Amino acid sequence: MSHIALPSPDLAILQRRNDILKQLKKLVPGAILITDQEGRRTFETDALTAYRCLPLAVVLPQTTEEVSAILRFCQENHIKVVPRGAGTSPSGGALPLEDAIVLCLTRMNKVLAVDLVNRVARVEAGITNSSITDAVAADGYFYAPDPSSQIACTVGGNVATNSGGAHCLKYGVTTNNVLGVRIVLMSGEIVDIGGPSLDPAGYDFLALIVGSEGQLGIVTEVTVRLLKAAEGARPMLMGFESNEAAGSCVAGIIAAGIIPVALEFMDRPAIHVCEHFVAAGYPLDVEALLIVEVQGSEDEIDTLLEKIGEIAEDFNPTMMRRSGSAEESAKIWKGRKAAFGAIGQLSDYYCMDGVIPLSKLPKALDEIGWICRKYRFDVANIFHAGDGNLHPLILYNANDPLQLERVELCGAEILKLCVELGGCLTGEHGVGIEKRELMRVQFSDTDLSQQMRVKAAFDPDWLLNPGKVFPLEGIGLQ
Ligand SMILES: Cc1cc2nc3c(=O)[nH]c(=O)nc-3n(C[C@H](O)[C@H](O)[C@H](O)COP(=O)(O)OP(=O)(O)OC[C@H]3O[C@@H](n4cnc5c(N)ncnc54)[C@H](O)[C@@H]3O)c2cc1C
Numbered sequence: 001m002s003h004i005a006l007p008s009p010d011l012a013i014l015q016r017r018n019d020i021l022k023q024l025k026k027l028v029p030g031a032i033l034i035t036d037q038e039g040r041r042t043f044e045t046d047a048l049t050a051y052r053c054l055p056l057a058v059v060l061p062q063t064t065e066e067v068s069a070i071l072r073f074c075q076e077n078h079i080k081v082v083p084r085g086a087g088t089s090p091s092g093g094a095l096p097l098e099d100a101i102v103l104c105l106t107r108m109n110k111v112l113a114v115d116l117v118n119r120v121a122r123v124e125a126g127i128t129n130s131s132i133t134d135a136v137a138a139d140g141y142f143y144a145p146d147p148s149s150q151i152a153c154t155v156g157g158n159v160a161t162n163s164g165g166a167h168c169l170k171y172g173v174t175t176n177n178v179l180g181v182r183i184v185l186m187s188g189e190i191v192d193i194g195g196p197s198l199d200p201a202g203y204d205f206l207a208l209i210v211g212s213e214g215q216l217g218i219v220t221e222v223t224v225r226l227l228k229a230a231e232g233a234r235p236m237l238m239g240f241e242s243n244e245a246a247g248s249c250v251a252g253i254i255a256a257g258i259i260p261v262a263l264e265f266m267d268r269p270a271i272h273v274c275e276h277f278v279a280a281g282y283p284l285d286v287e288a289l290l291i292v293e294v295q296g297s298e299d300e301i302d303t304l305l306e307k308i309g310e311i312a313e314d315f316n317p318t319m320m321r322r323s324g325s326a327e328e329s330a331k332i333w334k335g336r337k338a339a340f341g342a343i344g345q346l347s348d349y350y351c352m353d354g355v356i357p358l359s360k361l362p363k364a365l366d367e368i369g370w371i372c373r374k375y376r377f378d379v380a381n382i383f384h385a386g387d388g389n390l391h392p393l394i395l396y397n398a399n400d401p402l403q404l405e406r407v408e409l410c411g412a413e414i415l416k417l418c419v420e421l422g423g424c425l426t427g428e429h430g431v432g433i434e435k436r437e438l439m440r441v442q443f444s445d446t447d448l449s450q451q452m453r454v455k456a457a458f459d460p461d462w463l464l465n466p467g468k469v470f471p472l473e474g475i476g477l478q
Contacts, residue, residue, distance in 0.1 A: 003158040004035060006230065006380065007146075008205065014237065015252075016077075017056060017475055019270060020077060020079065021033065021035055022080055022474060023073065024070065024073065024101075024125045024175065027204065028059070028061060028066045028069055028070055028224055029068070029071055029200050030061075030063070030283060031057055031059050031066050031070070031087075031102070032060040032408070033057060033058070033060075033105070034057060034059075034060075035057045036261055037054065037432075039058065040057065041054065042058075042098060043055060043084065043087065043102050043104065043185060043428050044096060045087070045095065046084075046089045046092060046093065046095055047087070047088050047089055047090040047311060047351075048091060048092035048138075048327060048432065048433070049398060050134070050350075051095055051433065052336075052377060052407070053096045053098055055096035055097065055098065055102045056079075056098065056100060057099055057101045057102075058101065058102045058104055059102070060104045060106065060107045061105075061107065061436055062107050063108070064108075064182060064190055064221065066222040067103065067105075067218055067220050068188045068189070069188065069361050070078070070101075070103060071103075071187070071188045072187065072188025072281065072407070072436060073185055073188075073223070073462065074101065075164050075188065075463065077378045078463065079099075079101060079463065080099055080464075081096070081101055081102075081103050081218075081464055081465070082097060082101070082102045082103065082188070082214070082241075082352050082465050082467055083103070083105070083160070083218045083219075083465060084103065084154045084157075084158075085106065085316050086106060086128070086149075086150055086152045086153045087158075088153045088157065088427045089157065089161065089430060089432055090351045090353070090434075091430045091431060091432030091433070091434040091435060092434050092468070093160070093161065093214065093429075093432035093433075093465075094113075094214075094429045095199070095212050095432070095433055097240070098349060098465060098468070100466075103218060104126075104197035105119060105124075105154060105156050105219075106126040107126060108124035108125055108126040108220060109127040109128070109131070109154075109304065110124045110127065111122070111127065111131070111132070111135045112124060114135065114226075116139055116226070117146045117159050117280075117406070117459075118196055119226045120223055120224065120225060121135070121136065121143070121225070121226055122221060122223045122224075123155055123221070123224065124219060124221055124222075124410055125155055125156030125219045125222055126154075127154060127155055127216075127221050128151060128152060128153065128154060128327060128440065128468030129143070129147060129150040129153050129158055130150040130151050130165075130478075131249050131384070131461075131473075132155065132224060133146075134226060135386060137229070137276065140229050141227065141228055141229060142166065142226065142227060143159060143172035143224050143225075143226060144167060144172065144177050144225075144227055145163055145165050145167075145168055145172075145173055145174045145177055145375055146165035146167050146168070146173075147163045147164065147165045147341070147428070148166070148168060148337045148340060149329050149340075153224050156218075156220075156222065157220045159174055159178060159181060159209065159210055159219050159222055160176045160211070160219065161230055161430040162174045162175050162210050162211035162403055162428065162430075164384060164386070164427060166262040166293075166333070166336065166337070166384060166430075167261050167262050167386055168293075168430055169259060169260060169263055170259050170261040170382065171227065171385065171421065174311055175207065175210040175211055175392055175445065177204075177207070177224055177225045177458050178194075178210060178222055178223070178224055179194050179196060179197070180194030180195040180200075180206065180222070180223070181206065181219050181222050182219070182220050182221035182222075183193065183209060183216070183217035183218060183219050184216045184217055185216075185457070185458060185459070186217070186398055186461070190220075191217070191421065193205045193208040194223065195223060196223055197262065202203065208295055208348060208454065211430075212465065213430045213432065213468060213469050214430065215282055215455050215459070215464060215465050215468065216454075216458040216464070216467040217458060217459075218464075225350045226249065230295035230296060231296060231297050232296065232297065232298060232301060233261065233293055233329070234301050234322060234329060235262070235292065235322075235329055235332050235412070235422070236291075236293075236305050236306065236308065236309070236320060236321065236322045236323065236325050237281075237282065237289060237291060237319070237321045237323075238289070238317045238319070238320050239283045239313065239317060240287060240288045240290070240316070240317055240318060241286070241287055241318055243267055243287060243288045243362075243365040243366070243369070243381065244362040244365060244366055245316060245317075245362075246265060246288035246289070246385075247265070247286075247362035247364075247365050247385070248315050248361070249290060249315040250263060250265065250290065250358060250361055250385045251359055251361055251362075253292070253311050253386075254358055254386060256307075258307060258311075259386075260292045260294050260304070260386065261293050261295050262291065262292070262293040262384075262386070263290065263291075263292050263293075263335055263385050263386030264291040264292075264382075264383070264384060265288065265289070265290055265381065265382070265384075265385035266291075266336070266339070266381070267287065267365075267381040268286070268287050269378065269379070269380040270339055270343070270380040270381060270382045270393075271286065271289050273339070273342045273343050273346060273380065274335040274336070274338060274339050274342050275335065275340075276342070277332070277335070277342035278334050278338050278342070278344070280332055280334060280335025280336075281331055281332065281335075282319075282332075282335060283319050284468035286318050286319060290312075291387065292305075292308055293337055305322055335365070336382070340382070340393070340450075341394050343380055343382075344397070345419055347378075347396070348395070348396055348397060348439040349380075349394060349396070349401050350393070350394040350396060350407045350408070350410075351391055351393050352390075352391060352394070352414050352415060352429050353390070353391055354390050354414060354417075354419075354424070354425060355421035355427040356388045356422065357388060357391050357421065357423060358386075358388045358420045359434045360388075360422065360423070361385065361388065363421065364390065364418070364421055367417055368381070368392050368414055369416070371413050371417070372392070372394060372410060374410075375394075375406055375407070375413075376396060376406075377396055377406075377407060377410055378394075378395045378400045378409055379393065379395065380392075380395065386449045387427070388423065388427075389428060390418065392414055394407050394411060400458065411434075415435065415438055419441050419442050424442060425441070425442050427437070430469075431469045432468050432469070433467065434470065436468060436469055437471050437472070439460075439469070439471055444461065445474075445475055448470060448471070448475045449476065451470070454469055
């Protein structure tokens, strides 16, 4: 395992450590403060497990006012802060720094208000994504963004990374489903941005906060849009002889003007691992599998699946099977949603998260296979194909430093390919530490410098989640 090379710790802060912790304890007696080594160890990494770092301390507040007091104190004492939800970020976004406190929001997990007439809910940022839908499902509503990590990840983390999910093709990602946030700035000021109405006046600061990876403020409350659940939904499985044929079929479906609710891709290694793990009923004699789900009345579902089947015929599918029952549908989705965990049981993996234009999907899949062979790694591809968001999982041994170095080069080549094909570096996992040096592939120094000026406007002393998103050296604030 590696320890990341981040800016060296401020010695003065380390020496004042005990004093600082004592003051923090006094300042927010209601918050949990973890200072012992074993307790801090729990927070030393996120889903980018190759990198670990013990934080100075971990604080778990329970109110926005506590978050405000902590940030004000940290600002006054020049202490760095790493915001954290559930720590499921595969890009190292929540990786601690040894001279920073981790501010973890998971105790702020309440639904504050549900307004079904206006179809909104106000929740605390540490609530898990799936708990929002759980709270309104009995009334026939749901919160649309559904990351595969939804039983663990928090809505604050979703806002910070602009999360997507299998069902975002039709309903949009987090930015399309969040109406407002309450954030606390590093100065301790509490700011409300947006709100329950659709189009608030003034600058669109909400667009700035969604996807800001804990760089601008700490989100403590989120107002989300609720949607009425569809009358019914049914997935269909379609198998193909090659990744390229399945990729072309995805492009063909979207080009025909059909937007299914979900259109997911799995290649042969992924199919086999998931089938073994969950017994989802996937065919084992295909090279690539598409899960396509449509919603509506029974008649609408039948008509749409019929049309999709006709389009697929052009790409020579080797099998097509519609789900015949709610149980079968649930099993199909259980297999897909368990995919990362299933592969994680077999091997360490390095999860990429690039985006490409849909028309380039067959070429991208072909080149990804070629790049992984060049670096001598096996790869499993599982992703939200309908919106071009690729997730090649490169299998490697994280305990071997040489393999770690090689897998990072391999991943970087894949992400550069995504940019070259007209796409971008991240779809939904954020930049974190993983892609910060690659930001130069996508943005000019002038672009990056402007982005850093935005960060500096919110956090002039650069104390909030430093060392993430931007290349570590070479770019100043012009
Ligand atoms: C198995 C698996 C499957 C996944 N599937 C998907 C998927 O389908 N779609 C998808 O989009 N992602 C997916 N992810 C990635 C991850 O779950 C998401 O990025 C998620 O939004 C992270 O939420 P979190 O609460 O775990 O945040 P963390 O990992 O704790 O933090 C992520 C980033 O957000 C910042 N942050 C966290 N909370 C706050 C806050 N309250 N205020 C300000 N900044 C904050 C952190 O500083 C960090 O930069 C998956 C991850 C795993 C491990």
